[in-house]
Amino acid sequence: MRIYVCVKQVPDTSGKVAVNANGTLDRASMATITNPDDLAAVEAALKLKDETGAQVTVVSMGPPPAEGMLRECIAMGADDAVLISGREFGGSDTFATSQIIAGGLSNLGVGPEDIIFCGRQAIDGDTAQVGPQIAEKLNIPQVTYAAEIHKNGNTLTVKRLLEDGYMTVEVSTPCLITCVKELNQPRYMTVKGILECYKKPFTVLDYEALKDEPLIDPTTIGLKGSPTNIFRSFTPPQKGAGKMLQGSNEEMVKELAESLAKKHVI
Numbered sequence: 608m609r610i611y612v613c614v615k616q617v618p619d620t621s622g623k624v625a626v627n628a629n630g631t632l633d634r635a636s637m638a639t640i641t642n643p644d645d646l647a648a649v650e651a652a653l654k655l656k657d658e659t660g661a662q663v664t665v666v667s668m669g670p671p672p673a674e675g676m677l678r679e680c681i682a683m684g685a686d687d688a689v690l691i692s693g694r695e696f697g698g699s700d701t702f703a704t705s706q707i708i709a710g711g712l713s714n715l716g717v718g719p720e721d722i723i724f725c726g727r728q729a730i731d732g733d734t735a736q737v738g739p740q741i742a743e744k745l746n747i748p749q750v751t752y753a754a755e756i757h758k759n760g761n762t763l764t765v766k767r768l769l770e771d772g773y774m775t776v777e778v779s780t781p782c783l784i785t786c787v788k789e790l791n792q793p794r795y796m797t798v799k800g801i802l803e804c805y806k807k808p809f810t811v812l813d814y815e816a817l818k819d820e821p822l823i824d825p826t827t828i829g830l831k832g833s834p835t836n837i838f839r840s841f842t843p844p845q846k847g848a849g850k851m852l853q854g855s856n857e858e859m860v861k862e863l864a865e866s867l868a869k870k871h872v873i
């Protein structure tokens with residue numbers, strides 16, 4: 608059994624967010640981290656590896672510096688890593704991104720017992736579309752928002768986190784599962800893992816390596832293969848200064864209620 612984990616390197620949006628003069632994100636000046644939901648996905652895979660001895664492969668599509676993040680996943684316990692990287696893949700929207708990752712996974716081989724884990728969403732793009740689209744393109748079932756996962760034979764029981772409760776779903780392999788942060792507490796890298804992470808197998812799949820895959824076609828990848836294009840991006844205007852209410856409690860409550868009613872909030 609092989610478990611693939613799709614991991615994305617993202618700008619650390621909790622730190623300094625820099626915007627270029629043209630309104631685009633200045634990614635170069637921002638620190639990068641592993642997308643938080645993806646760390647939960649790595650931990651879910653490593654837990655299954657501890658239980659079943661499965662092989663865990665971390666996969667990322669991105670520029671060459673994503674190698675550092677993938678090595679960190681190996682230091683946590685993953686067996687090997689695959690970086691899908693090439694100029695032809697740049698500028699992809701979620702349709703093209705999922706097409707390329709599905710093409711890469713297909714090339715690596717998805718067997719009947721295999722599982723693909725993704726995060727629920729990336730904190731930069733924030734679409735939560737890539738995981739479900741990979742599943743569609745590989746023609747396998749998907750379960751999203753996993754907050755608990757148990758494996759029994761060739762089926763997985765997954766507790767999905769909904770807005771107002773949970774839903775438990777049983778799914779057979781091969782399947783794709785998207786994980787939420789609440790699923791677990793990702794383990795730290797081990798010292799042994801750090802020492803060995805440069806000795807473990809690391810594969811780069813470029814356009815040349817993937818061009819014969821049926822999913823990889825110049826019309827379905829990169830900027831040209833993207834049905835959507837970012838037309839404009841901008842920083843939202845700052846909210847106005849807060850207003851302090853004066854007077855007795857009754858007067859303040861009355862004024863607050865009136866101003867909220869005026870704005871149609873209540």
Ligand SMILES: Cc1cc2nc3c(=O)[nH]c(=O)nc-3n(C[C@H](O)[C@H](O)[C@H](O)COP(=O)(O)OP(=O)(O)OC[C@H]3O[C@@H](n4cnc5c(N)ncnc54)[C@H](O)[C@@H]3O)c2cc1C
Binds near residue numbers: 700727736
């Ligand atoms: C130069 C550039 C141009 C772009 N142009 C466009 C554009 O024209 N139109 C547009 O809509 N978007 C564009 N994007 C944004 C791009 O669509 C998203 O970054 C990408 O598709 C992933 O979507 P997301 O971040 O919303 O991921 P989500 O769907 O929120 O991610 C869900 C999960 O999918 C997996 N995943 C997502 N991306 C990757 C990855 N790269 N490698 C491995 N796993 C991954 C992870 O497990 C992640 O947790 C552009 C991005 C760049 C860098």
